[in-house]
Amino acid sequence: MKVLIVCVSVSHGNTRRVADAMGAVLGARVVEPEEVTAAEIGEYDLVGFGSGIFSMAFHPRLREFVRGLPEGRGGRAFVFATSGFPVVMGPMKRLPGRKGFELVDTFSARGFDTFAPLKLVGGIRKGRPDAADLAAARAFAMALG
Structure with a gap:
């Protein structure tokens, strides 16, 4: 199975670490x-x-990238996120389906977060994603394979 993971990880590298953990299990290209x-x-x-x-x-x-894909693509897709708070997947879960993908699953992990007011107190979820979060990401990826 040929797998690609498209991710945007800009603040602390949280999402890239999760993507790399999944990618190692799936033999995926991460971009x-x-x-x-x-x-x-x-x-x-x-x-x-x-x-x-x-x-x-x-x-x-990421949203603009998915919106820009041609319709009727087909294939399977999954969606994942990192955040200091619980994630609302709704809108992003629907985007791949509008392009013809079958959404097979979603995953989220807590991540170190220094969004605006949180920065004043040094952020939340320091050290996350941690080893347990990355193990959960690998287990998620194994279930996809």
């Missing part, structure tokens, strides 16, 4: 949206889309 074309996406059997959460939403670069 940012600008490193892959819509045509290349069609070469993969399974595609993961993930980012950190910013103002309660997935990163705009």
